[in-house]
Amino acid sequence: MSRKQNPTPETTADTAADAGTATGPAGPRPRRLTYAAVLSALEGLALLAGGVWMLVLGVTRDGGDRQQAVTGGITVLVLALLPLLAARGLLLRRGWSRGPAVITQIMALPVAYSLLQADSVALWAGVVLAVVAVAGLVLLVNPATTQALGIKGPGRARETGRQ
Secondary structure, rough: OOOOOOOOHHHHHHHHHHOOOOEEEEOOOOOHHHHHHHHHHHHHHHHHHHHHHHHHHHHHOOOOHHHHHHHHHHHHHHHHHHHHHHHHHHOOOHHHHHHHHEEEEHHHHHHHHHHHHHOHHHHHHHHHHHHHHHHHHHHHHHHHHHHHOOOOOOOOOHHHOOO
């Protein structure tokens, strides 16, 4: 039988997400999950803007730093895909999306720390980035978020089979 003839909870959740509704296997999407997706998307957009800025500077510069700036800009643009894909997955309530979102927040913490060591405007960027990263982590590990994404803890897969 095909997945459409014999629907499973995954296919009904996929259908609900594709239809644009916010309901899934556990009801409406929690606000915490939406906030986590928004923070992840904002980080991705900031990375996109930074990558484009690095590329523009690299292309318009003269000298040996040109190749390094272009390579850095392309790298940042590719890295921007991680939080953007995670944000989309969080909005669509995909369980896999929490991993990339958590990784993005963890990677942001050392960047924020290095910005906090600066004596310029970068100090405030470090404060903002640290607050966003910690808030994102708190939202992503929240039990309501975990449940809404259908993530079961260790040993929980066997418990659901017994019921």
